[in-house]
Amino acid sequence: MSRPILELARCTVCGGTSFPARVPGCRHCGAPPAQLRTEACATPVYLQNFVTVHAPLAPGLKVPAVIGEVTLAPGLVEEARIDVTDESTLVPGMALAPVWQSDAQDAAGSWVFRPLDTKVAA
Ligand SMILES: [Zn+2]
Secondary structure, three states: OOOOOOEEEEEOOOOOEEOOOOOOOOOOOOOOHHHEEEEEOOOOEEEEEEEEEOOOOOOOOOOOEEEEEEEEEOOEEEEEEEOOOOHHHOOOOOEEEEEEEEOOOOOOEEEEEEEOOOOOOO
8 A cells, every 4th residue: 555645736837835736726826737736745844723623624523623724835834633632732833744544434535644743842
């Protein structure tokens, strides 16, 4: 089983990045997909902010869940699930590794982000 790679779409017109890699167009300048190049996301990525949600905001989201704003590339911030059971282990600015989590129901899956350094801030 091959390990999925977190990919971005890099715009050849404006140089901006979009996520996911298969977007209908550049989110910055609107260039069509033909102008976008897929490239691997540089890792680690960094956590901006986070919140614990207790309501299932999306189908299949197990709650409570920790949702973070993650900087995938300069100017590209995405909301994603942080793979921790308790947000108290998180601090803004910490490094995260993308982990592909496949859905047991089918072949689909999603990216979650796991702290590289789980030490608790004193
Ligand atoms: Zn663009």
